[in-house]
Amino acid sequence: MKLAIMGVGAVGRSVVDLAPDYGHVVTAVADSSSAAVDPSGIDVDAVFDRKERGGVVGSGDPEDALDAEYDVLVEATPTTLGDAEPGFSHVRAALERDRHAVLANKGPVAERYGDLMALERESEGTVQFEAAVGGAIPILSTIADFGPSQISAARGVLNGTANFVLSRMAAEGLGYEHVLAEAQDLGVAEADPAFDVDGTDAALKFVILSNVLSQGERVYSLEDATVEGIRDIPASALDLAAEDGRTVRLIGEATADGVRVGPRLVPQHDALAVSGTRNIVQFETVNAGQLHLSGRGAGGPETATAILSDVGRLE
Amino acid sequence: MKLAIMGVGAVGRSVVDLAPDYGHVVTAVADSSSAAVDPSGIDVDAVFDRKERGGVVGSGDPEDALDAEYDVLVEATPTTLGDAEPGFSHVRAALERDRHAVLANKGPVAERYGDLMALERESEGTVQFEAAVGGAIPILSTIADFGPSQISAARGVLNGTANFVLSRMAAEGLGYEHVLAEAQDLGVAEADPAFDVDGTDAALKFVILSNVLSQGERVYSLEDATVEGIRDIPASALDLAAEDGRTVRLIGEATADGVRVGPRLVPQHDALAVSGTRNIVQFETVNAGQLHLSGRGAGGPETATAILSDVGRLE
Secondary structure: OEEEEEOOOHHHHHHHHHHHHHOOEEEEEEOOOOEEEOOOOOOHHHHHHHHHHHOOOOOEOHHHHHOOOOOEEEEOOOOOOOOOOOHHHHHHHHHHOOOEEEEOOOHHHHHOHHHHHHHHHHOOOOEEOHHHOOOOOOHHHHHHHHOHHHEEEEEEEOOHHHHHHHHHHHHHOOOHHHHHHHHHHHOOOOOOOHHHHOOHHHHHHHHHHHHHHOOOOOOOOHHHEEEOOOOOOOHHHHHHHHHOOEEEEEEEEEEOOEEEEEEEEEEOOOOOOOOOOEEEEEEEEOOOOEEEEEEEOOOHHHHHHHHHHHHHHOO | OEEEEEOOOHHHHHHHHHHHHHOOEEEEEEOOOOEEEOOOOOOHHHHHHHHHHHOOOOOEOHHHHHOOOOOEEEEOOOOOOOOOOOHHHHHHHHHHOOOEEEEOOOHHHHHOHHHHHHHHHHOOOOEEOHHHOOOOOOHHHHHHHHOHHHEEEEEEEOOHHHHHHHHHHHHHOOOHHHHHHHHHHHOOOOOOOHHHHOOHHHHHHHHHHHHHHOOOOOOOOHHHEEEOOOOOOOHHHHHHHHHOOEEEEEEEEEEOOEEEEEEEEEEOOOOOOOOOOEEEEEEEEOOOOEEEEEEEOOOHHHHHHHHHHHHHHOO
């Protein structure tokens, strides 16, 4: 397949790197200021060399990538809230040309799901977004395989930064600010950590899960979610929990009652009490009990793997 | 889709029960001595009522089910070793008629994989066997989604009976014979537990995983597996392990080095140290680290769910 990649952060770059292993050709890449387009496959080294040196990936405008020859548009620009732009317009451009769109960007799927599904219905192209929920973990493909009506609820840990902070606080008896600074040093937390520690990122993922599980009966967005973050959790709360054999995790839920994200007490050795940046999702199934899927929920190659699995499903 | 069900144990009956929820019609069922066939859908209550009272499911010969009108043959007779009959012949009959075959029976996939793939190549029908490995856990569909070449090894616990015995021995400090008798009382272990406690059942599942992961480069059967069971593990070994923060689990492996199953020391709170009858598989991926999938590895409705997901993939 021919791929056009929008966004050249860690995820976009990993897709460019791994695409040949899956037999695909990258015909266009774009960041927010420029694009490189070549119908026979871009010169990857030249593109990233230019990006390193001068900050541009190529001589074209970003929109040139949208007009390029491709089968699948990969939307890997940063997640934005509200109108979810420019990601939403990128996906619309692909679907209006009857091309497929694969998203790592959570914005369009969590904030404009109804619009997205309406565009897909009018298009010969298909929308996939496994990479938007839980990185490498095959969460959406498992829902598709089971059938959404066979899964009554999803719960779990889908933000590695918050989980790293909480598990370090519990293991070392350290305070939130101290562990957050450590996480920032390690590159596990952003300079502005609000998106992760306030629960927004996890909430977007559980909004997406609710959209998939409800099969269009109801459309959810971040506004419908009840969200509480982890900034105000004192180290003493983790100590108290530990005395009782429990710990605290930032748990999200997508159930018939809606979307909720917040700190919850869980048994210390519970399946949901994963450590470090690991993610886990627990499905309640109608006929087959609980199912757990866990793995790396973020990272360039991990997320690229989910994108390329989605591309594989479109062949 | 129209389904013909070979085998009316717990799994076959659950498929019959759940098929209407998935929009399918059961046109034939057979056990080892008789069959009921009706192109417009069998009368389920009458069939099981006859089976309860007289031991036969219907007035036909078992072979009549193979000649019935169906899209998918569901092979749910007991797993047999060596020639894997009669399961293998049932599947061959379906493929030779260009129908699909979905197996819960491990025999044909573990013992005659080469023959099975050869039949599939000559047929318009497709062979699926998610239910043969790990019950409700979507193990094979995850391999298919990732691509087998993206997974370098599989490890884990795929026999609930052996895991129940080991986790009870560790938790209660009881000996093997005592816990086995308890498991038999609870229906977790068979009267003849050899298949489970000697590691054969787990080995068949890891043989199947090796067959799938090797993509036909090499065909594995039980003969290729190195298998050790749990009968000879003394309670004292579990006590010693516990003093060191570890426990013992019957761990299977499908790696480039082949198939191995045997008791292994694992950390007490390791992901692989699941409790009770729970199953877990751990994939080593090429680009996305480790991935864990866990859930119920056996049971009628659980296994039927996997069968019906397979049927869904054939539509």
